[in-house]
Amino acid sequence: MTRESLQAALDRRMLLRLGAAAGLGTMLLPRLVRAAAEPDSLPQVRALIARWVGPGRFPGMVASLGLPGREPEFVALGSEGFVDPDPVSPDSLFRIYSMTKPVTGMAAMHLIAQGKLGLDQPVHEILPAYRHMQVQDSYDGAITALHPAPRPITMRHLMTHTSGLGYSIVQQGPIKALMEEQGLVAGQISRMRFPGLFRGEPVRGLDVFADRLARVPLVADPGTRFSYSMGLDLMGRVIEVVTGMPFDAYLHETIFAPAGMTSTWFRVPAAEAHRLTTNYAAAGDTLLPLDRGETSIFLDPPPFPFGGAGLVSTPRDYDRFLRMLAQGGEIGGRRVLAQAAVRTGTADLLPPGVSLPAMLGGPAGFGAGGRVGQGAEAGIFGWSGAAGTVGMVDMVRGLRSQIFVQFMPPTANTLLPEFQAALKADVTALLETR
Template structure:
């Protein structure tokens, strides 16, 4: 099918990393808290949203900016799809893909803060099948020329993509074929028969996924390099074993319900299908629907809850997650995470000597499932999704921002860079008027 390579690029490392860099605002935020009385927080962002919504552009978009202790200001324009004319709102449902990773990461930090597992605990103490891992002698090379891993995988490494585990959306050659054969897919996109998207049917069951992943060679020695991976998907199984609860139930009872995230889940209920935005593939500037709300693949139960890319959420719901982090684990008088868990999870957890993602932007650290700003960007934590969603929180100053779209690949159009520029302009304007 024409355009398959473009769609497959939706999950390309460059696309995801460039989106991850959009999650930081650098040093422009520090005094924004003093601008809270201004009624219009995002005139530049509003202009970008209005520019990009309309015929031949996006059917609808949502953006938000939240100040400390306040409800976010939302900008929503357009409809849920070109043929789905329901107005797009802060309660529209979106496939957030890799924005699932910080949620899974913070669930792990919750268990770490409770003393139920350790940040530097060897993974094999929880999942014994990972005790004797083998590593490719050559990255993406032979799957028979291997050497023993010189050290065990740790929980820290799973959280920060430094475990050496591969990723079915990244790897090439024999190891990619092996992962596909074992059903080690990263998530789901569409019911359409588009070859190359996630490359295989996912294996049934998180326990089986974990067992089969243990049979695949690592692509790097653990703790030596940042490499986008299935680490947060495997973390879902770790959370199951440590907590004694199914992963999705654990998230519901310990993160979503206490945070007030009523619209976040791994499956969309039939009654909510009308609120699910259409996801589009963008091929040579043309929007092609690949997953419509009324018939979405997300109406089906997933093969297992994908801790790295499986959640559907709304802008309002995900803002509550960000606000909870911005308020150091507390929201509406309820404590969801300890302050220590939030501060540690949003700090640079990379092993000593390992550099974080640096493509198309400044070098950064990495925390519990999300990019961590360094230097002038210290305190910024966030990540992005493969269908055009980006979210960040400034832990130091208590501010958070988001944009929600549904298109793949997210680098096909210039929306997200324009949003980042507009957001910085709005912050600068607020600072000048304080």
Template sequence: MIRDLPALERAMDRRALMRMAAAAGVGAALSARLARAAAAPETATRVRALVERWVGPGRFPGIVASLGLPGREAEYIARGSEGFTDADPVTPDSLFRIYSMTKPVTAMAAMQLVARGKMALDQPVHEVLPAFRDMLVQDTYDGSITALHPASGPITMRHLMTHTSGLGYTIVQEGPIRQLMQDRGLVPGQVTRMKAPGLDWGTPVKGLDRFADRLSQVPLVADPGTRWSYSMGLDLMGRVIEVVTGTPFDRHLHESLFVPAGMTSTWFRVPAAEAHRLTVNYGALGQVLVPIDEAPTSVYLDEPAFLFGGSGLVSTPRDYDRFLRLLAQMGTIGGVRVFDESAVRAGTSDLLPPGAAMPAHMGASGFGAGGRVGKGAEAGIYGWSGAAGTVGMVDMTRGIRSQIFAQFMPPDALDLLPQFQSALKADVLALLETR
């Protein structure tokens, strides 16, 4: 039994995820020499050293990192095993819980529907889900749930994809609004079968339709379009996609994205036959990693209560690189067009409504379809991170993809991800300076 667990709800707390989302940017110092750099036999010596330094007794059982340059398959760096008691080597095809890296997947699928005219970016959500027509808003953010006022305007599809809808999130909210959401099964995702402080997020409502209906009955924490506040907007977008397409959300992703993009190992539920590829997830108790979700008994072997469009996917480094490469190549991969170019260009640009600025601790940035959009020195960089130590980013200007996959919560408990950011920048800049 795990004793004296600290608040592992920190695993997805309001600032931890935000800080990790800014990791792995490669800056604007790159040049046209990148094309010549693609011929280099090895492009990530510092990242390689970082991974080797962090894998082993007293560190992590296994880590996978990758760097992909234009016109070239990603270079993968995989060290260690899928768990401290799992001897299978970790590989680019090992399965990882990617948590909030699900959000860009859901949002880009929505942007494709926008590009095809199935819905509009500034379309009110209530035109698809009528229960969201007359929303009430807390007079004070995270304050009373009875002191309310009518929303100043409708929630739009843009708002859902940019966390400006005013919808709450139990990993962010505090006070009675958080308790109300938990009581109604509006929980952020699944972590473990364990019942222990900090690990039990509550029992989720069953069914994406029931989730949406219950969410419509909860007050908003801010008027739509006025504030960036991390939310369940992408979970609700999953239900929007179902209604717009007339197809279950998971099947729509499978048929419209995963199959044509060659993403063969991305699921909301890990098939039993593939469980041997699933890594172990750990809770960080100080410097000690304690297993909280092991492959043979993982909660991800069960059908989820509802399809978490904001946090529910399990994927592999190879699969997620294909998603990033699809974006870098403006919607095509392997000669197949998966997304319209307009969907990719819009989705990876700053979509924030006027007046809804990013929090200061996120640095110079905007927000696109489910992911942070860099500005200034990081202009053109789009991506997001996951609650269990994963990061995926793409430089849309130069076609570079970068990733790191570990499994530990909370993701800021150790210095792995900030060190990865520094090593990655140094690798890319050194590569260009010598060619």
């Protein structure tokens, strides 16, 4: 046996072991072994990105697909901005916004697995200000017609958007105005106040944020309705109180450092500003610079570490997070999260009788900060960001997929639905029997 054939045999055995650890069926494993040898596993995605990058489209974007236990295949094309000539790469920095939520959710699940929190523990046991909450009599109605919450908000509710807490990017009417007036806004976007995108000045300090949010009426009774919320931002404060550490420091020590995520921050260091992409506002077919990398608001200390929308990361770093989940909490031979935390956090945690809105696709549930597929999508966990990023992990097959681009709102064109279709075609081709 030659050295090359021996290495190939060892690679196949390693893939089989990792696949077995991921719970892959014996019928699927040989197909993934063959897929690992494919020189290009993303021809449809590659063609899609070629169509969407260039003059009149986007300056650049990155996509990836990772097989079980393998480094991902990246597709990167273009530059980090229309006036930024640096090539976009797996190490370019992107604002991932709500893809922060699964990170915060898994940090909470780790504490639950350690017995330091309970999944159905009332939040008021950690944050007493949430003991006696008031609820709007009608969703987005008057903020004076209220009733006492019939049950406490729990940790489960915070992670699954069933707490009844509002969100200034979702709510309408007087409660939206109240939240913006109190600085209870969802993250930061730009130094410029673009109409339709400026959400108000955020309150400073995670402790102050939590105290003010407790005084705002809930929009629904806890545990009765999925309503996208600031629950994961509030979870950041819960984690601070339970661990006695600043939330951002806890994430670094517990997840980022042990997982080898060296480029994931709430604040981008000045020395790394050259890697930060430009974010754009989509106005019809025109992209207007919203937040340039070299002068980005993410170079400043944030008002507080937004557990629901605050992180900047790279495609390489976020793939390590997804790969760590796919491998049950381990990566690089090191355990990062408890296996029970990953198993439970990537499963459906919605309270009985609560379902996702049809607009989020179905059938589906919701786990620790991310959507959980059901039916044909069973085992797929992940979430997207407000500036066009998506990260998913298939907990059944051990696959990870991502796309990173920067424009708001991400529904301004058909790029992301087209990416999902191209990715599905490529994955189907890899897994089909030959």
